[in-house]
Amino acid sequence: MTTTDEPRHRSALDDVARWLDDRLRLAEGSRRYWRKAFPAHWSFLIGEVALFSLVVLLFTGTFLAFFYVPDTRLVVYDGPYVPLQGQEISAAFDSTLRLSFEVRGGLVMRQIHHWAALVFVAAITVHMLRVFFTGAFRRPRELNWVIGVLLLLLAFGAGFTGYSLPDDLLSGTGLRIGYSVLLGIPFVGPLIGFIGLGGEYPGTDVLGRLHILHVMLLPAGLIGLVTAHLVILVRQKHTQKPSRKATNDNVVGEPLFPHQTLTSLALFAFTIAVLALLGGLFEINPVWLYGPYEPFQVFAPAQPDWYMGWLEGMLRLWPNWEFTVLGLTIPSTFLPGVILPGLIFTVVGAWPWIDARWITKDHDEHHLLQRPRDVPLRTGIGVGGLVFLLSIFIAGGNDVLASNTSTGLQTITAILRVATIAVPFLIGWIAYRMARGLKENELAVTAADPTRTEPASGPPR
Amino acid sequence: MAEPDRFPPATPAGGQTKADRWRRQREREDRAARWAAVCFLVAIVAALSLFAVYVSGGQVQLEGLALFVAFAGVGLGIAIWVRVIVGHEEVIEERYPMRSDDAEREAFEELYEATLGEAGVGGRRRFLVRLLTGAGASLGLALLIPIRSLGPGPENDLFRTEWDAGARVVDAEGEPLRAEDISPDQVVTVFPEGATGSADSQAILVGLRTDVETDLRQPTVDGIVVYSKICTHAGCPVGLYRAAVGELLCPCHQSTFGVYNGAVVLSGPAGRPLPQLPIALDDDGYLVALGDFVEPVGPSFWNMTRGGGS
Numbered sequence: 001m002t003t004t005d006e007p008r009h010r011s012a013l014d015d016v017a018r019w020l021d022d023r024l025r026l027a028e029g030s031r032r033y034w035r036k037a038f039p040a041h042w043s044f045l046i047g048e049v050a051l052f053s054l055v056v057l058l059f060t061g062t063f064l065a066f067f068y069v070p071d072t073r074l075v076v077y078d079g080p081y082v083p084l085q086g087q088e089i090s091a092a093f094d095s096t097l098r099l100s101f102e103v104r105g106g107l108v109m110r111q112i113h114h115w116a117a118l119v120f121v122a123a124i125t126v127h128m129l130r131v132f133f134t135g136a137f138r139r140p141r142e143l144n145w146v147i148g149v150l151l152l153l154l155a156f157g158a159g160f161t162g163y164s165l166p167d168d169l170l171s172g173t174g175l176r177i178g179y180s181v182l183l184g185i186p187f188v189g190p191l192i193g194f195i196g197l198g199g200e201y202p203g204t205d206v207l208g209r210l211h212i213l214h215v216m217l218l219p220a221g222l223i224g225l226v227t228a229h230l231v232i233l234v235r236q237k238h239t240q241k242p243s244r245k246a247t248n249d250n251v252v253g254e255p256l257f258p259h260q261t262l263t264s265l266a267l268f269a270f271t272i273a274v275l276a277l278l279g280g281l282f283e284i285n286p287v288w289l290y291g292p293y294e295p296f297q298v299f300a301p302a303q304p305d306w307y308m309g310w311l312e313g314m315l316r317l318w319p320n321w322e323f324t325v326l327g328l329t330i331p332s333t334f335l336p337g338v339i340l341p342g343l344i345f346t347v348v349g350a351w352p353w354i355d356a357r358w359i360t361k362d363h364d365e366h367h368l369l370q371r372p373r374d375v376p377l378r379t380g381i382g383v384g385g386l387v388f389l390l391s392i393f394i395a396g397g398n399d400v401l402a403s404n405t406s407t408g409l410q411t412i413t414a415i416l417r418v419a420t421i422a423v424p425f426l427i428g429w430i431a432y433r434m435a436r437g438l439k440e441n442e443l444a445v446t447a448a449d450p451t452r453t454e455p456a457s458g459p460p461r
Numbered sequence: 462m463a464e465p466d467r468f469p470p471a472t473p474a475g476g477q478t479k480a481d482r483w484r485r486q487r488e489r490e491d492r493a494a495r496w497a498a499v500c501f502l503v504a505i506v507a508a509l510s511l512f513a514v515y516v517s518g519g520q521v522q523l524e525g526l527a528l529f530v531a532f533a534g535v536g537l538g539i540a541i542w543v544r545v546i547v548g549h550e551e552v553i554e555e556r557y558p559m560r561s562d563d564a565e566r567e568a569f570e571e572l573y574e575a576t577l578g579e580a581g582v583g584g585r586r587r588f589l590v591r592l593l594t595g596a597g598a599s600l601g602l603a604l605l606i607p608i609r610s611l612g613p614g615p616e617n618d619l620f621r622t623e624w625d626a627g628a629r630v631v632d633a634e635g636e637p638l639r640a641e642d643i644s645p646d647q648v649v650t651v652f653p654e655g656a657t658g659s660a661d662s663q664a665i666l667v668g669l670r671t672d673v674e675t676d677l678r679q680p681t682v683d684g685i686v687v688y689s690k691i692c693t694h695a696g697c698p699v700g701l702y703r704a705a706v707g708e709l710l711c712p713c714h715q716s717t718f719g720v721y722n723g724a725v726v727l728s729g730p731a732g733r734p735l736p737q738l739p740i741a742l743d744d745d746g747y748l749v750a751l752g753d754f755v756e757p758v759g760p761s762f763w764n765m766t767r768g769g770g771s
Contacts (some may be wrong), residue, residue: 037554099600104519108528111521140559173697176711180696180760183619187763190615198612201696202620202660205612237556251554259550262543269536273529280525295660296633296650298698300712315695315730316714322732325764331761332732333695365558399715409715410728 036252038260039240043130045267045419050123052271053116054222057158061215067103068165070211072204079163081288089292092167092207096287112279117162119275121155121307128152130380132351135370136239139363142352145231147225149349154221159305161214163285167207170285172293173302175206181337202295242368251367291298301399310389313396314340317417373442376435384428391420479748481493493545497538504534507730547636547645619765620757622689623656624738630666630748631657637747640682642669646704650690653750661758663690664738665699665709667720673707679737687738687748688724689758692716694731709735732761 002069021027040138055155071091077084089097099106128148131137137145160178164171179201198205237251246252254260278284284409290299304312318336322329347354356363359378372379395416396400402409481516507530514523561569629637632649635657643649647668658661666687669675677686688709692699697713702720708727709718716729724735736758757765 028672035552037552046607046748105524107521108524112525173713176697177695180694183760183762190619190762194615194618195608195612200615200661203612209611236559237554245551245553247557251556254550258547259543262547263540264541266536266539269532269539269729273532273536276525276528276532278525280522280528294658296658296698297661298700298712302697302713312714318730320694320716320726320730320732322761327766328763329761329765330763331758332730338731342463355635365560367556399712413715 011234026459031372033234034257035255036234036260037238037251039239039251039253040259043134044238045263046123046130047127047268048216048264049271050120050127051226053123053275054226055121055268056116056272056275057113057120057344058219058223060109060116061219063109063299064099064113067095067099067106068092070165070204070207072167072207081439084288084291087292090167090207092165092231093287093292096166096168100288104321108276108279110279110285111282114284115278115282116275117155117159118284118306119278121152121159124148124155125307129386133372133379135355135366135375135378137352137355138360138366139352139356140236140365141232141239143406144229144236145352146349147229147232149345151222151225151229153345153409154218154220154225156307158214158222159307160216161210161218164210165207165214166285166287168285168287169290169293169297169299170287170302172202172295174304174308175299176201176295177312181315183365184331184334184338186334190299197405222396237367239367239369246368248365248367272384300399301403303397303400306393306395309393309396311337311341311396313392313394313398316393316398317392317413317420372431373435373438376432377440379435380428380432383431384424387427388420388424391416391423395420480679490546493541494691497541497546500534500538500541502534504538507531507534508552533745608657618661619759619762621753622758623653624661624664624750624753625653626752627743627748628653628655629743630654630664630740630750633657638666638744639746640685643685643747645670645684648700648702650698651687661691664688665690665697665702667702667709669721670707673721676722677737679739679755681737681740682742682748685740685748686720686724686748687740688718688720688735689738689754690735691759692731693733693735693758693760694729699735 010111017026069091073091074088074096077087077089077097078096081097084097090402096110098112101107130143131148160174164175164178179193179197182193183195185192194200196206196209198209199204205265228386238253240246240253241253242251253381254263291297292449303309315333318332320332321335322332324330355378359381360375372382395413398412399405402412405412507527509525511531514520514527542706563574563768612764630651631637631649631654635652635654637654638649638651643666645668649666651664651666652659653662664687666685669684669686671684675686682686686700690698690700692711692713694711694716695716697711699711699716699718700707701710701712703710703717704707707719707721709720709724710716711718711731712730716731717727718724718731719736723737726732726734736754736756739750741751743749
């Protein structure tokens with residue numbers, strides 16, 4: 001940059017900027033945010049991967065919506081896919097096949113969309129783990145944690161409604177299971193089910209409704225909550241790892257422009273690149289192989305998208321307890337399908353309060369991140385919970401596991417039942433002990449040499 | 462100390478002159494600029510090749526690859542640019558506690574009280590606020606009306622299927638079945654005549670072997686049983702039959718049902734047997750139902766034992 005006294009050359013862009021500033025008074029705010037500090041650590045970029053996946057989802061999804069027909073009425077397939085020619089299939093399935101085989105670029109868009117959905121939920125999950133194990137959810141960020149949990153729920157909903165749309169055999173089976181779990185909600189379950197489907201299963205309205213949820217309500221919710229998430233983030237400023245410079249009273253990092261802007265742009269490009277590679281080379285959800293949905297047909301092994309795996313696993317693992325008390329039947333899916341997921345999401349959503357009340361007993365404002373060792377109990381519970389989810393996720397593939405290991409299915413299920421109860425406690429306890437050991441060792445070193453820095457939790461305010 | 466410091470101070474520059482360092486940095490930046498340029502060029506070529514692929518009819522793998530190379534090129538070019546040419550820079554922002562200053566809070570509280578009082582909301586007009594709240598709540602409740610219109614209530618639908626006394630048992634093509642057409646260990650997906658493909662009436666007919674003892678709860682025709690095909694767990698079609706052990710297996714969550722024992726649950730998460738269809742032969746030797754299933758088919762629900770018309 002030159003430092004001469006001559007006036008800078010005025011480009012067209014300058015003129016536009018001046019025109020806008022004349023009307024909107026933008027210079028002051030721009031100057032303030034132009035150099036906003038972004039702490040530089042790779043783990044802060046995981047949330048951005050989720051954001052960029054969402055952008056890819058919105059763009060590819062818009063393209064798909066131009067072709068998809070949410071209609072269960074039957075048509076005769078006359079497209080290029082030979083095995084289905086002449087067969088009666090729903091207009092929805094027909095439009096999915098047309099999109100895949102006849103629209104140029106349609107298949108790559110469809111596959112990128114599906115892969116982006118898987119990466120979206122994965123990035124949210126990893127981002128959430130980062131926030132959990134570093135205590136970034138602590139006051140004042142409880143609200144953004146809850147918004148994040150709601151975003152995860154909406155992502156689940158968007159994923160489920162999305163892969164139910166093609167009206168293929170796999171998606172129909174998933175829908176049937178979801179509807180069955182819904183029936184298990186006390187008393188109002190059947191009513192909700194009938195209202196949702198517009199009648200008895202499978203009904204004729206379900207695809208149109210799932211479609212509106214998938215392309216309008218859920219994206220609106222996602223965009224709204226992401227916006228709130230980011231506004232709060234800017235308002236509260238970033239958390240950071242403690243260092244000699246980084247304290248609870250400042251933010252040390254790279255400026256928004258040019259560093260963070262370029263870094264994010266590069267990450268955006270990499271995210272799209274990886275999704276395009278996956279969508280181009282790795283076949284996903286080949287609905288033409290599954291065939292059209294018929295309520296009386298099914299194939300095995302039927303596996304949902306990965307993020308549904310733990311819910312599926314819970315249904316497979318739970319014992320066949322079904323009670324009739326006072327003339328009321330408690331369906332066998334009620335505890336594993338309704339209560340348990342509800343409980344898990346409640347605990348996760350309420351974690352900032354649980355953590356402050358019982359784990360750290362600390363209700364102060366914190367902007368410095370912790371390391372997992374700094375709060376051994378939280379780390380232990382977090383690792384244990386994660387192992388539990390992993391275990392029931394594995395149970396979601398118990399049939400695949402059984403046929404690949406030539407072990408009996410019931411043996412596998414019995415082992416997984418025991419493992420699901422025992423292993424989380426064991427691994428959680430080991431994680432707790434490790435964290436405590438590391439922490440005590442560090443405190444001993446600090447005590448031996450008082451000139452050393454404070455432990456990472458930072459000075460109390 | 463033997464322990465490495467967690468936050469070591471930046472090491473001072475080595476024995477180089479300032480000019481040396483400056484020259485080296487310039488060279489480094491020039492090299493990086495060349496690489497970034499190569500990346501962007503590759504991206505341009507890949508993006509243009511996307512047009513070529515499209516015009517020549519489209520090909521999913523090539524489209525994915527071209528997109529990958531184009532975006533990876535852009536990303537890598539920008540990454541080199543920001544990491545090497547722009548380089549590292551640190552800014553430090555001050556941070557203040559999120560809570561407003563006490564003075565600010567109090568000032569707003571005063572303003573709030575004053576304006577609310579002025580509007581007559583805080584004091585004697587409080588009843589107006591309550592009524593307005595009541596009107597809002599009532600209108601909120603009225604929002605349930607359009608939701609309720611989305612579909613009928615379950616009424617009796619969960620308690621009955623299309624099966625009726627005298628309904629002939631037909632296969633998926635609508636062909637009626639005779640008892641003598643069924644051989645031992647044969648399984649056929651069946652429907653009541655006129656309701657082929659019906660989701661709630663789907664049933665599975667199994668040919669029994671004569672050398673195995675049976676324990677059935679419904680009247681049936683010798684050597685044949687018909688059960689609801691909807692799993693009592695999560696509603697999947699119970700589509701697999703392991704003839705050697707006489708077990709129906711649901712492929713979704715692996716519940717197994719013993720066909721010789723009234724489809725009792727042998728293993729897996731299902732909570733109750735598959736309902737059995739009472740069948741007989743009509744005068745022409747065709748299989749017919751003697752009536753509907755005596756209990757609700759499919760997954761259980763809370764008021765299922767209360768009988769119909771909930």
